[in-house]
Amino acid sequence: MTYFAGIDVGSLTTEVVILDKDDRMVSYAISATGANVTEAVEHTLGQALSRAGLARDRLNFIVATGYGRITIPFADKKITEISCHAMGAHHLFPDTETVIDIGGQDSKVIRIDGEGKVIDFAMNDKCAAGTGRFLEVMAGTFQVPIDDFGALSLKSKREIPISSICTVFAESEVISLIARNEPAEDIIRGLHRSVVSRVWGMVQTVGVPGPVTMSGGVAKNPGVVILLEEHLKKPIHIHTEPQIIGALGAALFAKKHFLRD
Amino acid sequence: MTRKEYLVKQKEMGRHLLGVFPAQYPKEILWAMNIVPAEIWDPPLEITLANAHLQPTICSVVKLGMELILQRKCDILDGFLFPHTCDSIQNLASVINDYMKTEKPCYFFYHPKAPYGAAGRDFYRNHLKELIGSLEKQFGPLDPDTLKQRIHQGQKISALLTELYDLRAQGELNITNEEFYSMIRHGEYLFPDDFIPELEAFLSQNKGQGIKGQARVVLSGVLPNPPEILTLLDDLGVRVAHDDFLIGSRRLLVPANDLDDPFENLTESYFAMPPCSTKGSSIGERAEYLFRLVDATGAKGVIFNVVKFCEPEWFDIPNLKEELKKKGISTLSLDTELNQGLSGQMVTRVEAFVEMIG
Known part of the structure; x- marks a missing residue:
């Protein structure tokens, strides 16, 4: 063998x-x-x-x-x-046409052909915004385990937009919001939205996707997945171990x- | 001899030195006035002082140019020339000349933007004469016969560079990507009396069969920086078959004309240059130019290697990529700093693109 x-x-x-x-x-x-x-x-x-x-x-x-x-x-x-x-x-x-991979250090959107060969891709720039690292840093700020972070975002009733796309500035903004006693889940929902907005921008650069598969650790985060599916208006393929x-x-x-x- | 040693030697020989910011200017006029244009694109400096004058979203071409002045590394120069290439360079000229009150004389060159018409030609011709009038006050009168001779040398350089580009496009140049651009860029400071024999020798030494079977790409952007992009492509076995660089084909490959009047000749040359974002060329013209380069070389893709925050270039890229994609031409865009090397992520992007077109 x-x-x-x-x-x-x-x-x-x-x-x-x-x-x-x-x-x-x-x-x-x-x-x-x-x-x-x-x-x-x-x-x-x-x-x-x-x-x-x-x-x-x-x-x-x-x-x-x-x-x-x-x-x-x-x-x-x-x-x-x-x-x-x-x-x-x-x-x-096998029906995948677009792969969205949000990893720890970078995120990428990949268009593939019927044989799994890359036909186009986009990758985030050098900063951590739009990556798993961004969510990890923010989870640390809230002292919430990263595995629970996405689920917490789903409890939001009034999403608070985060204006900064830079991880460092976003963290400062979040600390200010915490100081104002804004509900954690509303801020966290806004943080998830900022990640998804960055990724969605990359999706647009490689074209409107057909069936989408998500890979990388962030695919386990239901907060990100749901917001992405809102944009896509269809469910995303996610393996049990993305x-x-x-x-x-x-x-x-x-x-x-x-x-x- | 290093660039600095060369410029010092030119000064000792009695020539004048003018620091020239990017990108398009009538260098034949400067040569005819015994001026060596020392172009300022990417001086190898750490940006420290310029950050106090310019916002973070200004490109590193402009920042490094200002840094060069602030670090007093331009003392040998007799002045500066600022072509109106983009808003940032235009404003740099204002900061240097109006606010910082540099002791060096500053000259300005405004070239017409597309779409071109008869008025643009008149403007250009008159502006050449105005530039000469300004320069003559510092450097003495321009001899018309010398100008004709320098125009002839400019045409000779264009012909040699065209031959060099053609040989590369046909895979008949036995050099690396890095060696090609190193040679081309000597023209940013060499006087034509020195650049012409150097180009001729380079051509005769390197004509020959390139490595067969290499993937071929076209590069587009301002300049091939950081230099690591070229060595990475060399290491990956990828041949740059042609370029659409502002520092390269967009201003170097000027079709010859035989107009006797020097001002008509220079005007014709300017308007015959390939399309360029800094001249306001339309997306259609630029896309057509890229199609031609790809078709002529059999390149499998176009890499937009563009300086971060270069507005004229980045505004065009989404539309250019769309046009190229319609023709099935793969594209990759990289936003790079001039002298900061390639991050691991950038290397991954380039490697993935090579895997994609391979």
Whole structure:
């Protein structure tokens, strides 16, 4: 049996997916990237191999992706996360025409063809606005666990708009609103709206989307998903583990390159 | 010899030095008055002092130009020339000349914006004469025969650059992207007596088969900065097949004309230049120009590599991208700072684009 691994090293989390020759997901693992990429990769790969009951030498081809892809010396090939998210989303939801990936460090909107190949994409600029990091910083300001942040936004009865798009200035604005005793859920709803507005701007630049799949950790945030679906006027495909879509795409590329080589 | 060493040497030889801000100006007139135009695009400085005078949303071309002056690195210059390229450069001219009261003489050059008509040609011709009149007060009279000779040299440079661009477009230039632009940009300060032989030598040394099978792209924008964009494309095996740079084809590839009257000649040259955002060219003209570059080179996509906050460029890009997409031409836009390298995210964007067109 041949096996293929995809490793996605993101700014917040590292994911590994192991596939067999029939594209079946044998195992996957997710862990925090932390300050040491090499350790994070070793740890996450080790977990995935352990869950699959495989030794590392059983992996026939490894593709690395994500911002830390350049730091994985044993990867057979490095491919950008844009191509990998496209391929992973297409594999899970074959009707996908647009992928919205909101990750920790950046967000991107990717248009894909019927084979999962990228035909256009847009990516946020250097600042953290419109990313998972923005929501994480704001959750910290409210001392709310990030996993509960989206659900809290859904309790809002009167959304408060946030005028600043810069994370640092938005945080100052939020602190002022807290000082005025504005309800937390209303401010949080406004924060979610600001993320979605940024992402929606990118959606517009790549054109009106058909079926949409969301990937990345923020896909688990119902506050963001609902606001995006409002814009799209249709439901979004979301996998139970949206964070692994990049690693899955990398593993699919690993198989493709192994067979081609 | 570095740019600075060259300019010092020119000064020692008795030539005058004029710091010229971007982008379009009649350099033949300056040459004919024994003036070396030292263009100011992207001096390698850290911006500290200029931030006190300019808001954060001003592009780094303007900020670096002001920084150069504020750091007193222009002492060798005899003055400045400010072409009316965009609002920011126009206002920079005001800040430098009217508010900061620099001790250096400042000259201004207003070129007509599209759509062009007969009045625009008259204006341009007259404005050339006005510029000469202003310069003569400081640098002495212009000899008409010398002007004709310098126009001839300008045409020679355009012909050599056109040959260089054509060879590159045909894949018959055995150099990297970085080497190409390094050569082209020598023209931003070399006197024609030196630039012409350098171009001729470069052409004869590098004519030859380029690497086959490389993905080809067209670059568009103001200038190919940060330089890391070129080395990244070199590393990825991507050939820049042509450009639509303000610093490049938009002002360098001027069709030759044989008009004897120097003012008619210079006027004809200006109006024959490729379309440009800073000249108010229409989206249709600009898109058509990009289509031609893509068709002629077999490029698979266009990368808009544009200085952050460059309003003339960024206003055009959404429409240009739309027009290119209609023809099935892939596009990528990058907003870059001149001298701050490429972030990991920028590298990812470029790599993903190369994967997309590969």
